[in-house]
Amino acid sequence: MSTLAAFAADLLAGKIKVIDLTQTLSPEFPTIALPPMFGQCAPFRLEEISRYDERGPAWYWNNFSCGEHTGTHFDAPIHWVSGKDLPNNTTDTIDAQNFIAPACVIDCSVQSAENPDFILTVDVIKAWEAKHGQIPAGNWVFLRTDWSKRSGADYANVKEDGAHTPGPDPDAVKFLVEERDVIGFGVETIGTDAGQAHGFTPPYPAHFFMHGKGRFGLQCMANLDKLPPTGALIVSPPLKIKGGSGSPLRVLALVGA
Amino acid sequence: MSPPLPPRRKADPLALPRQALMPQGGRSRAALGLAAMAAQGRFALQICAACGAAQYPPRDVCHECLGTELPWRDVPTGAALLGETTVHLSGDTYFRVRTPWRTGLVALDCGPSAVAHVHPDVAPAGRARMSLRLDRSGQGVLLALPERDSPNMMDDPMIREMTCDPRGRRILVTDGRSAFGQEAARSLLAAGAAQVFLGIADGWKPFKGQDNLPGDAVQLDLTDATSVSELAAEFGGRIDIVVNTALHIRPGGPLDRRDLVSAREEMEVAYFGPLRLAQALGPTLRARAADGPYGACAWVNIHGIDALAPAPGFALTAAAQAAGLSLSQSLRTSLAPIRVLTAFVGPLEDEWHQAIPPPKVTPTALAAAIVRGLREGLEEITVGDIAMDVMRRWRDNPSTLARERAG
Ligand SMILES: [Zn+2]
16 A cells, blocks of 8 residues: 555544644634734625525625635745745745645643743753654644633733733744754744744744745644644645735644544 | 603513604705704704795795795794694504694794694793704704703603604614723713613724723624624614714825725725614614604714815825715615714824824714714714814815815
8 A cells, every 4th residue: 555545544544633723714813913003914704695595595605805814824935024035935836745744842831821921942942852852854843822722802912012922032933944944833823923022133033034934834723732742744725825925724733543 | 841751661572563654754855955954953944135034934936025045044943832733633654653742833033934843841822942853754844842941851752753862772882992982882871871882893902991881892893794793683672872983084195005905994994884784783773763762763973074075184084984974874764764863073082183283073072962963863963173164164165175175
């Protein structure tokens, strides 16, 4: 049996489970809140076209609208100025081979529960590696914070001085890109960067360094607590938007049963 | 003296509510002028430019000199009640379920005699104070009031048919995130509203005043069809007055921006949002318009005075305001007999008008004007010196105003 046939057989036999890492796209799901003088990402909206009525007697369907960075979404390198001139940096030109890749999951849920401004550092990453082995090249690194179990105001956690949500510091992002050659960085919060990352140098280091080196981002994910520290296979193809900087998507994880 | 308004009672769930019928609505073009004056709360009649004779009923030619120039002018409100009839039986579908109904012949101090609705507190053969009111079909009618306010005067069923007093009514204020919405809710409660539902969008985003909100906070985002239909499903049958305080006024002209993002947001809030809300709540509201002394009665929309003519600093917002105003005007017909009150505002006292010098409209001033407009049963109020000045010039000559404002 070929590897692929064995994989398909295991999938059908239930030996491989599919875990949905996606939040439901709904109008009330928080989007990133930028200062009011900046352009804003549109929230998700649904407008009914017909529902078995005079507008369409036997069918139900909707128009929807949202930003590229609404709900659980993928960030392409062109999203950040540091990645603007890279080749194949948009949702339609990224090599599809990138959309299936394994993930390492660093569990910082305890620290994040104690401190919403928890910062992922190189030390934390190295401590994880001491237990689970070095992060292999081409892997996603997911930061598990259990943030997806929060909702509404607790989830956005916006105060007068901005959002307070966990994220990596600049050295940690540089380490992941330069020393570990990861394919991207994924989180449960609204941004791959910490809520207070506007004050870091450079600001928003996860965006700056990841996208600057052509890597990807996944945000607003859920169910990271159902993933093993290593060995999950992530399926994360964004919509093929021409020249797109990202897109809402369904993120799936395949894990051994 | 009128008996006080009976307390609000729970509706009999088995009884078919009184149907929302309207009094006769057809009028000549000249007579529509009465509605236009009543809409603003003015007591005005046509005055002949040639001989000065006041005209009633409205007409195209002066009854004294056959002059054809008959501009509307405010006239003294005094009158004498010459004779009266109280109708107990009527063939009219609207009036026959509202009898007894007092009418009378009044001699207006400004000249003409007229048949008018007569408030029960006007003394027989006594002096009266005249007012122009909008009836439930939106037409201007004469109402004789006692010379001085009498106790419970506004509780009388006849005048309650012609007004939209917040007292005892349940009111939806759409945008509680802003100081304007919060203050409107506070003032409506102070004016005796039985309940105020205060809409809150994006509850996850902190906002000023959130710890001290008046009324009952409900989730509502006019830009979200799902949110609007959920609110209508939950509370639609309990809302008597809608006060739409959603405002999204941003600086900038057509070429000051490189995209349509902000323009779309303005249209969402000023036009699509109220349209969504009207589609969701309108039919229920309209159906409950004759449901006892506390029936559904009014819909308030707020428009920037820029809706009449754009000012350079806020030209794009003006387009959205104009769209919203057009919607308000068509809602008058669609929602009838629900009264649609348009509140025109000048520059607001908010963070988006920092570059505009005072006078600016404060939340308190807007809220007070809305309460007054509802109590008087008006269709149009203009709040603040700037808005009043623009309105005056618009009435004088819209084309001149457009050029003045553009300058
Ligand atoms: Zn004349």
